[in-house]
Amino acid sequence: MDESMIVGKNHLRVDAWEKVTGNAKFTNDYTAPGLLFARLVTSPFAHAKIKSIDTSLALKLPGTKAVLTGQHFPFLTGSLLKDRPVLAVEKVRYHGEPVAVVVAKSDHEAKLAAEAIQVEYEPLPVVNTVLDALAEGAPLIHENLGMYKVVKPAAPEPNTNIAHRQKIRKGNMEKGWANSEVVVEASFSYPKSDHAAMETRCIRAQISAGGNVTIYSASQSPFVIKKLISRYFNVDAGKITVHTPFVGGSFGGKAAVCLEFIAYMASKAVNGKEVKLVISREQDMLSAPCHIGLEAKVKLGCTKDGLIQAAELSYWFDGGAYADQGLAIARAGAVDCTGPYHIENVWCDSLCVYTNRPYATSFRGFGHSELMFAIERAIDMMAKKLNIDPLVLRQKNAIRAGNTTPTQVVLTRSNIGSLIKCLSRLKEIINWDEGARIEIDENKVRAKGIGCLWKAPTSAPNATSGAVLSFNNDGSVNLSIGAVELGQGTKTVLAQIVAERLKMDMSKVHVTMEVDTRTNPEHWKTVASTATFMVGNAALEAVKDVIAQLRQVGSVALRCSPEQLEVGYEKVYLKHNPNIFIEIKDMAAGFMFPNGNAVGGQLIGRGNFIMQHLSHLDPTTGRGVPGPTWTVGAQAIEIELDKRDFTYKILRAASVIDAGKVINYKTAESVTMGGMCMGLSIASQEGFQFDSNGLVQNPNFRSYKLMRLTDIPEYIVEFVETPQIDGPYGARGLGEHGVIGIPGALANSLSIAVGGELNRLPLTPENIWKQVRGDSK
Amino acid sequence: MISFDFDYYQPCSIAEAVSLYHQLLAAGKLPIYYAGGTEIISMARMNQLFTKAVIDIKTIPECNVLHVEGSKLVIGSAVTLTQIEESNLFPLLSEVSKRTADRTSRNKMTIGGNISGKLMYRETVLPFLLADSQLVIAGNNGFKTVSIHEAFNERLHLQSGEILVQLITEQSYSTLPFKTVKKTKQSAIDYPLLTLAALKKDGQIRAAFSGVCRFPFRLTEIEKEISQNQMVVDERIDRALKLFPAPILDDIQGSKEYREFVLRNTLVEIIEWLEGVS
Amino acid sequence: MPEKKMYNLYVNDEEASVVARPSDTLLHVLRDQLGLTGAKPGCENGDCDACTVLVDGKPIKSCLMLAIEAEGKHVKTIEGLKNTRIQKAFVENWAIQCGYCTPGFIMNGFALLNQHSNPDSETINDWLSGNLCRCMGYAEIKAAIKSVMTSDHADKSS
């Protein structure tokens, strides 16, 4: 078996059979006699005073066990800015905000009880858009913003609707504008939408007589749940166990911890009995946090031959009613505000703005598909103005080793990879040279548009991961990790990394599927495409640790020095004579000599990883190191448009991404295509539609449409491999990236097709029609 | 999860169904007929509908026929849209049906349910309006056969306890040239931005509309205008638009202005196509 | 207390007695009473097909069917498929990510291939037009279906 027997190969998913047989259990797939059920009561208003809550009717129903309202939760929550009550107190701030929770003997009785709760509201003026929120004299959504607890780097601005402002001040703007011969300025709009994971959120909670808390949650952050339950409810962290079975998609939406608090309190209210909180699709879309929206203003300055000199960027992220991760997204948006282009002079204000809309949390790409939409459109507008090929303009300005990012990190080949290579390859595979716009007949036109991507994972500076290896008596190995399988294939890829380093067959590596915070080592949270990087490195450490132990014990057994030994093929053997060996299965629980003497004991390998050299950003300039690395790539969309009514077909979608090292092409391709499909879906048809009172008009899949199998283009996915030296086998994060450049690429292709500037999503035929006609809204 | 409880009945004959209905009504059970149940279940889940008794008509033989009798095509009201498509006895109806919802839904949705439903589109009624079909309706006084134009005006008008049993259509309509266009906001599987079904009979164009106004309709006055082939198409459409029976919809599927834009384009497409065939 | 009734269903070739309200959907009864949790609630509104099961061989959204309506009919859920070609094809074509939509796709695909051994692209699109998947770009799913097609026939074994 040679190096790279397993890494780089298309191994089948380790969870596949469980999933095609219906055996894979998700959080909501569990029921048991005695299990109690909880249901939410939510707000029908976007902004209203709660005048009274009458629970008496609900409490009279025979199945009702408990009813909780905001008064039972005398504290505010939030990751960096504590602004959110668990259940609304005094007023509601968005359509769908949880106001009460009922616990009953059956799900049916819980629904009846929830329907029996009467809440009297007094409507308040609604702040319906980011622009309304920033307007002079806008109603305040959080009157007490100045009094909320904040954690660095949150910087809310009291007496406004601004939850956070992240500044980037790089270079010298005056100089930048002076050097600019051509300037492009435009506004862009990316609507608030939903994660729409197929599994709605679900939680079970239980408190034992001894005070042990057990939570099952469809979550990306089981370890964060443990910390927060401990913090808010004053429970010893050691008494809390969080389990996460298979998760039915999440895309960032299940990283937020919110319903877990309700489920915990619901259980507490019924003497610790196990309670399951299930929410409907409508509540999943409205009440639980959603995908952030963005209003952007971009001003780019460029020399005549196409070198960008200055960028002035205003990003107003629509965080909705509460800051949650919206604040960190505004920060991440600032960090990568220019897109993957080298620009010396940058001014950016990236804001997280409160509105009376469902609140936002992390979403695949963490603000990047949003800002890249604005940037990529602006780049195409610039290319048009300069009369330069848009692909060439991107090549000229592509960021590379030696350049600095907006936060002034000096880039290396290892941490930035090669956008240039991605662009050149993209150019070939989409046959760019045939022309971006081709008339088919009098009604039909074909057009191609490009969108680049980049993203650094902005984790906590001290984010950490662990891995533990143990052995079975058949010599196979168990890999215990805290990363959650959300569908991205993380368990398969991590098993491959271990199998490769141990030179062991994939069938001999058993990964823990469910996460159990008591037995699995911590993984920060399964977000930001960091699981392969962080857990992969921890797993390699664990393998190193086991190999050292195997050599040590092997040297005793084989009477040689540890350095003379090699590990692989389920054996420890002499490098110079592989015929002299011991099988790992004979060492898994200690090695026994023929005479009964034993050495070694159980083999247990441990490894860990912590982010290194990250730093906080300077609040006035943004200077600092936000993440360990970037992933870059270039994407393209080809469409065919009917000029009569602006309907269009998406013909082809291409991505070339610098993956560092592709560990499993099939899972990498699948996750990239999934991202591309999601990007197309968002850009072509998604987005909440609000009425003038801030009420969501499309809170289910009947009216909120997603891409279907019938709508898909031909996909082309390729990878460039510029190793990230500190990544496992050189691999970079990949999970989110497929989505990032797509909205820009789609908008560029359609703009080229109609010969106009389509700067507002979603690009439904009606919205294209309106923008071509020059309607402002 | 439906919050309220109801009783479920499965009568084997029309007579049994109707008498059951009246008994349950008298007992204060607010009975409703239940066919595919797709609309009933979705509305009940959201408390947009209430009943204490559903009467499933799917096992009634008359409601399940799908065949040609002499010169007439007879379709039972409980026949599913998929069955209609697969039989393809009325190609225009198959086409309209295929664009309604998704296939898995159509395996359950019935033609009678779609036409009798609360939802404003009732897309599959359009071919029957164009073909001057007859409806067989059963009630307390037995069966009656009426013209669709009599019973269907904006929606199907049934007396309390009446069941739509069958739809009868002259076979000759199955061979006429037709065109149907469904436009949606974006996704192919969606409610209509508008659906137009049209056919040509004796040189005249017949057209019926869903999703344009708050109910589906066919108006001979509109057909007269669009069939005036001595006039340029745009002018015919201008004149036709003045005759629409209600304001053009303005909702989340599309604004009034955009609907009108698409409506014009679609009418042009349909008129030109139908005038091109002999 | 809600008025529950006892009745028999025939699920995956076995008789099963259930006690449920007449207004309970088949989806709920399969999951909560029979422990057949392969059919998934994705919307409970007929919009996603994650809950698809076969009723007398036809794919039906179990969230839009009353359990009592299924009395006397043959219901087949994903748990009733054993080692079929289509399941294998989903595994071998990486047609799975989170797996939540998977049972629904497989049930629709299985029924499709039983009815049409060689469906064209339009027929595949039509039969799978109700299924939503949020993780994938659907290409792998189409490839899985097609791979079964080119091998001679869908497995009819249960």
Ligand SMILES: Cc1cc2nc3c(=O)[nH]c(=O)nc-3n(C[C@H](O)[C@H](O)[C@H](O)COP(=O)(O)OP(=O)(O)OC[C@H]3O[C@@H](n4cnc5c(N)ncnc54)[C@H](O)[C@@H]3O)c2cc1C
């Ligand atoms: C996913 C999805 C997408 C959809 N998309 C569309 C669409 O694009 N276009 C569209 O037009 N519709 C659409 N619908 C709605 C659909 O039209 C209705 O749900 C369906 O047609 C109702 O048929 P059913 O047989 O299930 O009726 P049921 O739900 O059984 O009944 C509907 C109503 O009709 C009455 N009724 C039924 N049969 C009879 C009868 N024989 N005599 C008297 N009264 C009767 C019932 O009492 C009830 O009031 C969609 C539905 C779903 C689930």
Ligand code: FES
């Ligand atoms: S749960 Fe039945 S279609 Fe979505």
Ligand code: FES
């Ligand atoms: S694999 Fe996750 S929804 Fe399809």
